[in-house]
Amino acid sequence: MQVKAxxxxxxxxRSPPEHxxxxxxxxxxxxxxxxxxxxxxxxxxxxxVTVFFLLPLLLxxxxxxxxxxxxxxxxxxxxxxxxxxxxxxTLFWPxxxxxxxxxxIVTVVLLVLALLLALLVQExxxxxxxxRTVYFLPSALGLASASLLFWGLYSPTxxxxxxxxxxxxxxxxxxxxxGTSTSALLSTVFLIVWKFAGFYMLILLVGxxxxxxxxxxxxxxDGASRGQIFxxxxxxxxxxxxxxxxxxxxxxxxxxxxxxxxxTKGGPDNTTVTVVQLIYRExxxxxxxxxxxxxxxxxxxxxxxxxxxxxxxxxxxDES
Amino acid sequence: xxxxxxxxxHTRRLVTGAVALLAxxxxxxxxxxxxxxxxGGGGKGGAVDATGTDDGAKLTMWTRAATRxxxxxxxxxxxASHKNEIELTVIPTDDYQAKVGAAAGSKDLPDLFASDVVFxxxxxxxxxxxxxxxxxxxxxxADKLAQSHIxxxxxxxxxxxxxxxxxxxxxxxxxxxxxxxxxxxxKPPTSLSEWDQQARAVDALGKGVNGTFFGGNxxxxxxxxxxxxxxxxxxxxxxxxGTEAELSSDTAKKxxxxxxxxxxxDIVAPGARDETGTTWTGVFPKGKVGVMxxxxxxxxxxxxxxDLGVAPIPGPDGGKSTFVGGDAIGISxxxxxxxxxxxxxxxxxxxxxxxxxxxxxxxxxxxxDLASNKYSDADPRLVTINELVTDGxxxxxxxxxxxxxxxxxxxxxxMRNAVFGDGSKxxxxxxxxSASLSD
Numbered sequence: 001m002q003v004k005a006x007x008x009x010x011x012x013x014r015s016p017p018e019h020x021x022x023x024x025x026x027x028x029x030x031x032x033x034x035x036x037x038x039x040x041x042x043x044x045x046x047x048x049v050t051v052f053f054l055l056p057l058l059l060x061x062x063x064x065x066x067x068x069x070x071x072x073x074x075x076x077x078x079x080x081x082x083x084x085x086x087x088x089x090t091l092f093w094p095x096x097x098x099x100x101x102x103x104x105i106v107t108v109v110l111l112v113l114a115l116l117l118a119l120l121v122q123e124x125x126x127x128x129x130x131x132r133t134v135y136f137l138p139s140a141l142g143l144a145s146a147s148l149l150f151w152g153l154y155s156p157t158x159x160x161x162x163x164x165x166x167x168x169x170x171x172x173x174x175x176x177x178x179g180t181s182t183s184a185l186l187s188t189v190f191l192i193v194w195k196f197a198g199f200y201m202l203i204l205l206v207g208x209x210x211x212x213x214x215x216x217x218x219x220x221x222d223g224a225s226r227g228q229i230f231x232x233x234x235x236x237x238x239x240x241x242x243x244x245x246x247x248x249x250x251x252x253x254x255x256x257x258x259x260x261x262x263x264t265k266g267g268p269d270n271t272t273v274t275v276v277q278l279i280y281r282e283x284x285x286x287x288x289x290x291x292x293x294x295x296x297x298x299x300x301x302x303x304x305x306x307x308x309x310x311x312x313x314x315x316x317x318d319e320s
Numbered sequence: 321x322x323x324x325x326x327x328x329x330h331t332r333r334l335v336t337g338a339v340a341l342l343a344x345x346x347x348x349x350x351x352x353x354x355x356x357x358x359x360g361g362g363g364k365g366g367a368v369d370a371t372g373t374d375d376g377a378k379l380t381m382w383t384r385a386a387t388r389x390x391x392x393x394x395x396x397x398x399x400a401s402h403k404n405e406i407e408l409t410v411i412p413t414d415d416y417q418a419k420v421g422a423a424a425g426s427k428d429l430p431d432l433f434a435s436d437v438v439f440x441x442x443x444x445x446x447x448x449x450x451x452x453x454x455x456x457x458x459x460x461x462a463d464k465l466a467q468s469h470i471x472x473x474x475x476x477x478x479x480x481x482x483x484x485x486x487x488x489x490x491x492x493x494x495x496x497x498x499x500x501x502x503x504x505x506x507k508p509p510t511s512l513s514e515w516d517q518q519a520r521a522v523d524a525l526g527k528g529v530n531g532t533f534f535g536g537n538x539x540x541x542x543x544x545x546x547x548x549x550x551x552x553x554x555x556x557x558x559x560x561x562g563t564e565a566e567l568s569s570d571t572a573k574k575x576x577x578x579x580x581x582x583x584x585x586d587i588v589a590p591g592a593r594d595e596t597g598t599t600w601t602g603v604f605p606k607g608k609v610g611v612m613x614x615x616x617x618x619x620x621x622x623x624x625x626x627d628l629g630v631a632p633i634p635g636p637d638g639g640k641s642t643f644v645g646g647d648a649i650g651i652s653x654x655x656x657x658x659x660x661x662x663x664x665x666x667x668x669x670x671x672x673x674x675x676x677x678x679x680x681x682x683x684x685x686x687x688x689d690l691a692s693n694k695y696s697d698a699d700p701r702l703v704t705i706n707e708l709v710t711d712g713x714x715x716x717x718x719x720x721x722x723x724x725x726x727x728x729x730x731x732x733x734x735m736r737n738a739v740f741g742d743g744s745k746x747x748x749x750x751x752x753x754s755a756s757l758s759d
Contacts, residue, residue, distance in 0.1 A: 070421035071446035091728060157591035157599055174590040265596050265727035267537050269736055273728055284418040285726040286759075287442070 057300075063293035070287040082294035086282070095273045102185065102274065103253035106192055110249055111242065113193060114200035121201070122208045132205070136198035143195065147262035150191045154178055154263070181271030184264045188272070191259055200245045207241025208234070243314040250310070251303060275299055370458040372663030376403040379661055380430035383408065383484075384416040387647045390485035390617065390683055391434060394668050397677045402667070404660050406432070417721065424448050429652035431661045434484045437648045438720045440472045441562075445718060449473070449480035449650035455662050456482060464689040465669065468644040468714035482665055483686035484649035485617070485678075488642045488708055489544045491515070491634075492604055492619075493611035495627040497522050497529060501610070508611070508631030511638045512549055512578050515611060522610025523587045530589035532582055532612045533604065536739060538597030539732040540725045543715070544643045545613035545633070546735075549575045551713050552635030562717030563758040567734060568750035574636040576738035576746065583739055593740060596727065604628075616705045617646070620682030630701040632708055644712035646684075684709065723756040730756045 067078035086092060121132045138146065153159045154177035162175045178184045211234065219229050235242075257276040260266060266273035266281075273281075275295070283292035383391035388410045395408045409430070411419050417439065423429045424446070435443055443449055456462055456470070456479045466483040473481030495505035501521040509515035519531030535541030547557050555571040558564065566572075582588045589609055591599075601618050603609055607626055613633055622628060632640030649668075651661040667673055674685045679695040684705055691706035717723065724731040734749035 069446070070417075071424055071442065071448065073425060155591070155599065156594060157589070157603060176591075176594050179594050265537075267596070267727060267732075268594070269733065270728050277728070281726065281728055284421070285729070286722040287417070287421065 060293045060296055063289050064297045066290050068289040068293070070283065070289050078290050082290040083298070086278075086291050086295045086298070089278070091270060091273050091278055091281075094270065095275050095278050098185075098272060099254060099256065099275045102189070102256060103250055105185075105189055106253045107246065107249045109189060109193055110196055110200055111245055113197045114204055114245065115238075115242075117197060117201040118204035118208055122205060132202075135201055138195045138197075139199040139202075141195065143258045144262060146191060146195045147259045150187070151263050154187055178264055179268060181268060184268060184272050188259050188263055191263070192253075196249075200249070203245055204238065204241050207238045211237045240314065243310065247307065247310050247314070250306060254299070254303060254306075370455070370460070371666050372455075372661070373659035374402050374404050374663050375660065376405075377657050377660035379404060379406045379432060379657055379664065381406050381408050381432040381434075381664075382416075382419070382430050383410055383434040383647065384413045384436065385410055386413045386436070387434065387485045387487070387617070390678070390681065391647075393677050393681055394484075394673060397673065398664055398667060402663070404663060406664060420448070427654050429654055431652060431655040431657050432649060432664065433652055434647040434649040435481075437469055437472050437644070437646060437714055438717075438725070440469075440481055440648050440650075441475065441716055441718050442721070443650075444473055444475035444480045447653055450653045450655065450658055451478045451480060452482070452651060452662065452665075453479040455666070459666065459669065461669070461687055461689060464687045466644060466686050466688070466709050468709075468712055469646075469648045469686070472714050472716060473648050473650065481648035481650035482669060484647040484668070486644060486684035486686055486709065487646035488616040488644060488684055488705055488712060489548055489613050489633055490616050490642060490705055490708065491611055491631040492614040492622075493518070493629050493631065494522075494604075494607060494609065495629050496607070497525065497610050501525055505627075505629065508629055509634055510631075510640075511634045512575065512636040515634060516578055516581065519582065519587055519610050520585070529608050529610070531587035531610045533589040533600070533609050534579065534592055534612065535595040535597045535600035536583075536588075536592040536736065537595055537727075537732070538600060539727065539729060539735065541595070541597050541600055542731065542735045543724050544615070544645060546575055546579070547713070547715070548613075548633035548641040548643055549635050551641035552633065552639035553637065554635075554639065558715050558717055558757070560716075562715065562720070563754075565750050565753040565757060567731075567753060568747045571636060573738075573743070573746060576743055578636075579739045580743060615645075616684050619701065619705070630704050632704070632711070640708070640711055642708045642712040644709060644714045717757055719757050719759055722759070723753060 062074075064082055065077060065079040066082075067075040069075065117135050121128045121135070141149075153161050156162050156174040156176050156179075161177065162171075165171045165175055166173075176183065177187045215233055215237075216229060219233055224232070255276055256274045257280065260272050260274050260277055261280070264272045266277050276299070279292050279295045279299070282288050282295060381391075381395065391408060391410070395406050399405050413436075416436070420429070420433065420435070420443070429448065456465075459465075466486055469481065469483040469486070470479060473479060491508060493505075493508050498505040498518070501518075501524065503518055503521055509518050515532075521531075522529060523531030534545060543557075550557055550567075550569070550571050553571045555569050556566050557572070558566060583592070589603055591603070601614060604612055604614055605621075605623055605626060607623075616630075619630065633642060634640055649665065651658050651665070655661055669686060671690065674687055674690050675693045675695065678685050679690070679693050679702070682695070682699070682702060685691060685693070688706075688710060691709070692703055696702035696706055723729050726732075730749065730752035734746065734753060737743070737745045737749055
């Protein structure tokens with residue numbers, strides 16, 4: 001393989017000028033030099049990933065096998081208790097179920113809405129640019145800031161939403177947007193959809209614009225209806241972009257923390273506790289880094305598995 | 321780009337890709353989202369020096385946002401009158417434990433750090449504070465310091481902290497609303513049943529006026545405002561070691577029953593069920609609530625035109641008590657400037673700082689002998705608050721945070737079941753609280 005590569009790059013029709021004194025590079029040396037260049041390009045990223053991901057990951061792995069109180073450091077091996085203790089927590093399975101439910105709802109709602117928005121603003125017509133900007137704007141806001149903003153809006157004591165609804169005569173009493181498990185979940189989903197729909201719309205918009213116009217024209221000449229064109233051309237050709245959105249959304253939702261930490265703190269009555277909140281609770285409320293690390297490793301394993309499966313699906317889609 | 325790596329290449333690429341993606345996800349979350357050596361410090365109880373050293377040293381200090389005004393006032397006054405200079409860092413209250421824990425692990429604690437007094441036992445038992453027994457005992461007013469804070473910071477007979485800011489739970493009542501409800505504005509409730517009657521009388525005024533309010537989704541608010549009613553009856557809430565809960569006693573159940581009655585009969589202002597503690601002190605200043613427990617540190621923050629009275633929190637049939645909360649402060653075990661840090665602590669407890677800084681800001685003084693001073697004499701409400709320190713309690717439990725402050729902990733479950741439920745699960749929930757305490 002090396003020789004082949006070298007052959008491809010070796011000059012075949014030029015002889016060296018006579019005045020040239022520097023020896024010409026052999027193919028092998030040139031290959032080595034290209035390899036070194038490649039390594040040099042990759043080095044900063046490799047260092048970054050090693051320092052900020054692999055080393056912390058190794059530390060978390062060590063923590064997950066140790067008795068590691070937050071305030072006292074490593075106190076020796078505590079395996080497999082950290083893992084069994086994490087799974088034995090009364091909050092563990094409800095948190096897993098809730099996180100999965102939240103992920104399904106958010107993913108479906110977000111992707112459908114983002115696709116609708118992308119279809120709405122894909123054509124260059126008056127106002128399209130304005131609406132693209134408007135839909136995308138919430139994405140520019142940090143998630144914690146957006147959560148605080150919605151917390152203020154939802155508050156029955158200080159927020160305006162409840163007062164507006166009362167003023168319009170739609171409700172008699174102040175509305176408790178975060179007061180029940182269902183309303184807390186839906187209120188949080190609304191925040192996330194508001195914040196991220198524009199971001200996913202943008203990804204899908206790029207995907208839509210990559211579809212050749214000729215394909216649509218050919219379909220119209222064949223007499224295809226709008227629905228047929230959407231089902232048979234747009235969706236299949238948009239699959240890579242949709243898969244990317246799916247990957248990002250599922251991963252992000254499974255790691256949900258900020259919005260619930262700020263809006264509900266896992267309440268009411270522990271009905272909106274997510275898996276990452278459990279990790280935080282073990283580490284900073286119960287001061288047990290060992291169990292928190294064990295939970296983190298479990299989450300990492302699940303995410304790794306999901307991502308491998310999704311990558312495989314994505315590759316199949318590409319190949320087909 | 322076809323694979324040239326054979327069948328394994330696929331899987332390897334997939335795994336590599338997934339790992340890379342996870343690495344990215346770990347950096348950018350998308351749509352959802354030591355045994356500490358007592359190196360420096362004041363070891364050996366500190367030199368027996370009541371005043372410490374003022375030689376122009378630069379000191380670092382941390383405090384939590386909840387007690388920011390008091391800490392800032394003390395630091396500002398100290399820096400203005402001493403050669404030493406303290407650089408104060410205020411940390412969001414919810415992040416404080418994590419920040420201290422991380423700093424302790426990397427031996428990077430500041431010279432001085434304050435802590436919510438209920439978390440102090442955790443820090444003393446983990447060796448984060450320097451032993452200052454000798455220094456504290458050398459103070460001429462050592463026996464006059466708020467003993468609840470001193471006890472919370474005593475571990476294995478050694479003292480590690482002194483009171484920094486005191487926050488007591490007391491009743492605030494709106495005298496204007498009392499007059500409108502034909503109640504005597506100079507006769508606040510002296511028992512839980514009187515409190516109940518008066519809250520209902522004010523609530524009957526209607527027009528957006530409510531009898532009372534409490535943080536119904538806030539464990540910290542619950543311990544701060546409900547427990548004094550249990551203590552006032554002479555009962556305890558925890559055993560001496562802080563490993564067992566006594567929150568299903570008859571007295572405790574009477575307290576829960578009263579609060580449940582308020583919820584059932586809509587005597588409570590809207591939002592109590594959802595109140596996580598972030599805005600619970602912001603309801604009374606609006607002037608639409610009759611009588612409710614509040615932190616004493618909010619007295620100085622009340623609107624000038626709000627005619628309010630202050631009273632101790634009573635028990636079901638009388639008595640009075642308070643939760644002596646707030647922050648205690650100590651010198652970190654790794655500080656290299658223990659003598660200078662002690663200079664600040666000793667000064668902050670002296671007459672001048674306690675009266676001209678703490679009392680002047682309408683806050684509770686840390687010394688019982690200064691309960692009556694030129695500022696409190698001008699405002700009898702302050703005397704009421706200051707004198708409560710001796711009737712107050714600061715519960716001791718190593719697992720206090722995870723049991724009572726944790727929004728997903730067992731105490732909040734007990735609270736909500738007892739008040740928003742039918743009260744049938746109190747005994748079972750109390751067992752869960754005990755299990756967490758002895759975890």
